[in-house]
Amino acid sequence: MSxxxxxVQLKAKDFKxxxxxxxCPGCGDYAILAAVQSFLPELGIPKENICFVSGIGCxxxxxxxxxxxxMHSIHGRAxxxxxxxxxxxxxxxxxxxxxxxxxLSIGGNHLIHALRxxxxxxxxxxxxxxxxxxKGQYSPTSEVGKVTKSTPMGSxxxxxNPLSLALGAEAxxxxxxxxxxxxxxxxxxxxxxxxxxxxxxxxxxxxNIFNDGAFDLLKDADSRDDEVIRLxxxxxxxxxxxxxxxxxxxxxxxxxIVPTASVDASEIVVHDAHSSxxxxxxxxxxxxxxxxxxxxxIGVLRHVERPSYDRLxxxxxxxxxxxxxxxxQSLLTGSDTWTIT
Amino acid sequence: xxxxxxxxxxxxxxFAGDSGDGMQLTGDRFTAETATFGNDLSTLPDxxxxxxxxxxxxxGVSAFQLHFADHDIMTPGDAPNVLVAxxxxxxxxxxxxxxxxxDLIVNTDEFTSRNLTKVGYSDNPIEDGSLDSYxxxxxxLTSLTVESLKDFNLTKKEAERxxxxxxxxxxxxxxxxxxxxxxxxxxxxxxxxxxILKANLTALHAGWNYGETTEDFSVRYxxxxxxxxxxxxxxISGNLALSYGLVAAGQQTGLPIYLGSYPITPASxxxxxxxxHKKFGxxxxxxxxxxxxxxxxxxxxxGGSLGITTTSGPGVALKSEAIGLAVALELPLIVVDVQRGGxxxxxxxxxxxxxxxxxxxxxxxxxxxxxxxxxxxxxxxDAALEAARIATTYRTPVFLLSDGYxxxxxxxxxxxxxxxxxxLTVTFTTENNWTNEDGTTEFMPFAxxxxxxxxxxxxxxxxxxxxxIGGIEKADITGHISYDPDNHxxxxxxxxxxxxxxxxxxxxxxxxxxxxxxxxxxxxxxSTFGPIGAACRLVRDxxxxxxxxxxxxxxxxxxxxxxxxxxxxxxxxxEMNLGQLAMLLRAKYLVDxxxxxxxxxxxxxSQELESAIKDVIANV
Numbered sequence: 001m002s003x004x005x006x007x008v009q010l011k012a013k014d015f016k017x018x019x020x021x022x023x024c025p026g027c028g029d030y031a032i033l034a035a036v037q038s039f040l041p042e043l044g045i046p047k048e049n050i051c052f053v054s055g056i057g058c059x060x061x062x063x064x065x066x067x068x069x070x071m072h073s074i075h076g077r078a079x080x081x082x083x084x085x086x087x088x089x090x091x092x093x094x095x096x097x098x099x100x101x102x103x104l105s106i107g108g109n110h111l112i113h114a115l116r117x118x119x120x121x122x123x124x125x126x127x128x129x130x131x132x133x134x135k136g137q138y139s140p141t142s143e144v145g146k147v148t149k150s151t152p153m154g155s156x157x158x159x160x161n162p163l164s165l166a167l168g169a170e171a172x173x174x175x176x177x178x179x180x181x182x183x184x185x186x187x188x189x190x191x192x193x194x195x196x197x198x199x200x201x202x203x204x205x206x207x208n209i210f211n212d213g214a215f216d217l218l219k220d221a222d223s224r225d226d227e228v229i230r231l232x233x234x235x236x237x238x239x240x241x242x243x244x245x246x247x248x249x250x251x252x253x254x255x256x257i258v259p260t261a262s263v264d265a266s267e268i269v270v271h272d273a274h275s276s277x278x279x280x281x282x283x284x285x286x287x288x289x290x291x292x293x294x295x296x297x298i299g300v301l302r303h304v305e306r307p308s309y310d311r312l313x314x315x316x317x318x319x320x321x322x323x324x325x326x327x328x329q330s331l332l333t334g335s336d337t338w339t340i341t
Numbered sequence: 342x343x344x345x346x347x348x349x350x351x352x353x354x355x356f357a358g359d360s361g362d363g364m365q366l367t368g369d370r371f372t373a374e375t376a377t378f379g380n381d382l383s384t385l386p387d388x389x390x391x392x393x394x395x396x397x398x399x400x401g402v403s404a405f406q407l408h409f410a411d412h413d414i415m416t417p418g419d420a421p422n423v424l425v426a427x428x429x430x431x432x433x434x435x436x437x438x439x440x441x442x443x444d445l446i447v448n449t450d451e452f453t454s455r456n457l458t459k460v461g462y463s464d465n466p467i468e469d470g471s472l473d474s475y476x477x478x479x480x481x482l483t484s485l486t487v488e489s490l491k492d493f494n495l496t497k498k499e500a501e502r503x504x505x506x507x508x509x510x511x512x513x514x515x516x517x518x519x520x521x522x523x524x525x526x527x528x529x530x531x532x533x534x535x536x537i538l539k540a541n542l543t544a545l546h547a548g549w550n551y552g553e554t555t556e557d558f559s560v561r562y563x564x565x566x567x568x569x570x571x572x573x574x575x576x577i578s579g580n581l582a583l584s585y586g587l588v589a590a591g592q593q594t595g596l597p598i599y600l601g602s603y604p605i606t607p608a609s610x611x612x613x614x615x616x617x618h619k620k621f622g623x624x625x626x627x628x629x630x631x632x633x634x635x636x637x638x639x640x641x642x643x644g645g646s647l648g649i650t651t652t653s654g655p656g657v658a659l660k661s662e663a664i665g666l667a668v669a670l671e672l673p674l675i676v677v678d679v680q681r682g683g684x685x686x687x688x689x690x691x692x693x694x695x696x697x698x699x700x701x702x703x704x705x706x707x708x709x710x711x712x713x714x715x716x717x718x719x720x721x722x723d724a725a726l727e728a729a730r731i732a733t734t735y736r737t738p739v740f741l742l743s744d745g746y747x748x749x750x751x752x753x754x755x756x757x758x759x760x761x762x763x764x765l766t767v768t769f770t771t772e773n774n775w776t777n778e779d780g781t782t783e784f785m786p787f788a789x790x791x792x793x794x795x796x797x798x799x800x801x802x803x804x805x806x807x808x809x810i811g812g813i814e815k816a817d818i819t820g821h822i823s824y825d826p827d828n829h830x831x832x833x834x835x836x837x838x839x840x841x842x843x844x845x846x847x848x849x850x851x852x853x854x855x856x857x858x859x860x861x862x863x864x865x866x867x868s869t870f871g872p873i874g875a876a877c878r879l880v881r882d883x884x885x886x887x888x889x890x891x892x893x894x895x896x897x898x899x900x901x902x903x904x905x906x907x908x909x910x911x912x913x914x915x916e917m918n919l920g921q922l923a924m925l926l927r928a929k930y931l932v933d934x935x936x937x938x939x940x941x942x943x944x945x946x947s948q949e950l951e952s953a954i955k956d957v958i959a960n961v
Contacts, residue, residue: 017809019821048804053640056812063809064822069801071643072811073636074666080601080633084640084648085801088599088624092644092801110636113629313624320619328592328621329759332585336522337575337756338379340566 028179028205059126076107130211173199231299351410353418358427363505368405376576379566385417415871450483489547503544510548579718579747584614586725599641645800673732691942692745716870719754770797794839854888876950
């Protein structure tokens with residue numbers, strides 16, 4: 001992270017700004033804000049070296065509620081703006097806060113290009129599967145057939161799976177977590193912060209006004225154990241209250257879910273977030289049902305090393321300057337001149 | 342026997358050929374030789390948007406016009422004295438511009454029946470008498486080149502490709518140009534292809550020798566060096582001068598330069614050039630699209646770089662929202678628009694001035710942006726420095742409106758002494774800037790400098806000054822989100838007043854009226870400076886009076902602009918659009934300005950402007 005990090009003893013309250021938080025009461029964004037404010041002191045980075053850049057949407061008000069540097073920009077463009085900041089200031093810890101409409105619809109191009117370049121950005125994608133700030137239209141992650149103000153007969157669009165998209169865009173760090181699971185959310189943030197390069201963290205976030213209960217299947221005590229696949233690096237992928245479900249390879253090179261008791265332990269896929277091959281990570285993202293989110297993996301799906309764009313750009317700058325700075329007079333004069341006296 | 346030498350005061354040569362014939366390179370090299378020789382000069386490259394249109398067709402014709410003289414000149418010239426036509430298509434496309442009696446050098450090898458048919462000639466014009474009123478020099482350029490290279494281990498096609506060097510050698514002989522510079526250039530270009538290098542050098546010399554021995558040219562011409570002011574000169578194009586201006590802006594402000602850009606004709610050369618200058622702390626980022634280009638530049642400005650984005654009209658359209666954000670954030674940013682023919686894709690390789698109103702008004706809300714327009718290729722250097730001064734002093738995005746003619750045209754440039762460049766040192770805010778009634782201090786991101794109305798520039802990494810900015814309306818002083826009606830009214834007016842106040846720091850509009858008796862003022866902006874100036878000379882040479890003024894700052898206008906306009910009975914505004922500056926002048930100063938407009942993708946011809954001006958004078 002920061003080259004200039006010095007030991008500082010900050011607390012969560014040090015990251016709470018004096019601005020009144022204006023999300024709807026009950027919004028999942030509150031839980032994420034609290035988790036981030038509690039987590040930031042852990043980074044050990046002076047708050048002046050942290051910057052949050054957001055786009056437009058409910059989640060994008062996030063920077064105003066922190067005491068770090070921050071920019072609330074324009075719709076979909078936060079990854080582009082943050083790219084300019086991060087690549088010109090390697091000393092900063094740059095975070096992007098975005099939503100499913102901001103990152104995947106109007107700003108989809110910037111997201112995929114930031115990921116492929118591996119710009120040193122921590123991208124928090126708050127996915128509530130709905131447009132909140134514009135009052136309830138379907139989003140690019142909404143299920144097909146969703147009846148909203150703009151789709152009275154049901155939406156026709158097939159949804160994005162943000163993690164499949166990120167893997168296809170050559171992301172080096174891809175994770176998913178849930179707003180209500182503070183512990184898991186914090187663990188994922190910690191892993192993302194430790195990664196040099198782009199980290200995409202999808203956070204399932206409840207919009208209690210326009211899409212309430214969108215993630216209940218993954219949250220309710222009586223269903224979550226059977227519906228959420230908690231990935232732990234280096235561990236066999238099993239889930240269910242008794243570990244009764246297991247992930248194994250299917251005949252087509254993908255993955256499938258079987259009763260743990262029906263297979264030999266050696267057949268169960270061991271999660272390897274650091275694998276250079278994206279095939280298994282991609283197959284994991286495909287386990288979940290795009291409509292219902294039945295069998296959704298959470299945790300860090302991919303975490304691999306590739307030099308960040310910031311570092312590579314910095315290296316080129318250093319190499320170009322290795323023999324000292326440029327001489328402006330020589331540049332302007334050039335080699336083909338004539339003199340009049 | 343040495344041939345007779347005839348003195349000329351100026352010459353206009355046009356090289357025309359197929360896109361693949363290397364005409365732009367030939368023109369560039371002849372220009373460089375001419376510059377080294379010390380003539381004043383002005384160039385006009387004119388090429389198609391297609392990289393290689395079908396060979397031998399009219400759409401594939403690429404041309405390069407050069408005007409050089411023993412005195413100071415202002416334009417690439419209305420019509421050539423000499424036309425070099427490398428094939429029938431080049432002849433057909435350009436002959437109409439060659440006055441009767443002009444020299445016409447044609448490559449006879451290409452005048453085959455197939456090539457003639459391709460462009461609609463039923464007979465060979467070289468033989469059918471239709472060129473009798475010109476001074477025709479039929480030369481078998483291709484076969485002479487191939488013959489001169491017969492000892493080389495080259496395919497016929499490779500040998501033929503050197504014909505542009507043969508032509509360059511011949512023209513260099515004809516006008517007594519040195520060609521050591523071209524030899525150096527070829528050595529660098531073909532460093533790794535020694536056989537091709539030798540072939541090109543041989544063709545160049547063969548062309549020169551052909552001139553000396555052929556009886557077709559009985560005289561050589563000489564155009565003496567021009568008496569320019571003392572100093573060191575080089576030839577420079579607008580895009581190069583603009584790039585150097587931006588590098589210099591980084592040095593003079595003390596800020597790292599960050600260019601976020603997406604390739605687009607005719608601005609891409611600035612991206613190419615700046616990418617070479619990392620040594621000067623210049624970062625370049627080729628973004629995924631126009632919006633990301635400006636977004637990254639703005640992000641870098643937020644971090645304390647001088648953010649720049651370069652584009653042309655269609656790109657500006659895409660960047661509009663981000664420019665509005667920069668207005669709201671009040672951060673420095675330079676938006677370079679190298680204008681081309683529009684609307685939409687329009688004429689990518691041709692020039693136009695039709696983005697003025699887009700630059701002025703092309704955003705939602707009240708979003709004033711200063712506009713600077715260079716007036717000649719070399720002036721792009723100073724204009725870039727001026728854009729940087731305004732952007733950093735006033736914490737605002739600034740438009741730098743160049744155009745295709747300035748971008749690719751070139752002229753001699755007196756190399757500035759770096760010690761004489763303006764000091765634009767920028768100081769970031771590092772401490773609290775506000776004292777409360779109880780004596781405590783705070784940082785207020787929207788507390789303004791009373792003189793400039795600029796807000797403080799406190800960059801991330803500055804302890805104690807952490808603050809949030811954004812596109813949503815901000816409260817005066819504190820910068821908190823504010824929906825208060827009075828606050829919005831105040832902020833809109835403050836942002837406007839800040840831009841209007843720039844007028845206090847820009848020079849008065851100067852008028853050139855040598856006789857002091859002019860009743861008509863001609864006023865322009867941007868690249869029309871040369872053609873308008875040349876037209877004014879023609880008007881004055883014929884005994885009439887005309888005043889000329891040229892706007893470099895389009896927003897805000899110089900403080901005395903209204904007073905200047907009101908001094909004259911008539912004001913004429915020539916523009917390569919349908920009257921955009923005229924509309925602004927009429928709206929702001931209630932002056933009955935007369936528009937003179939052309940949107941042909943080419944600079945004005947000074948003789949046409951001369952007659953337009955005389956028409957107005959005659960009706961005063």
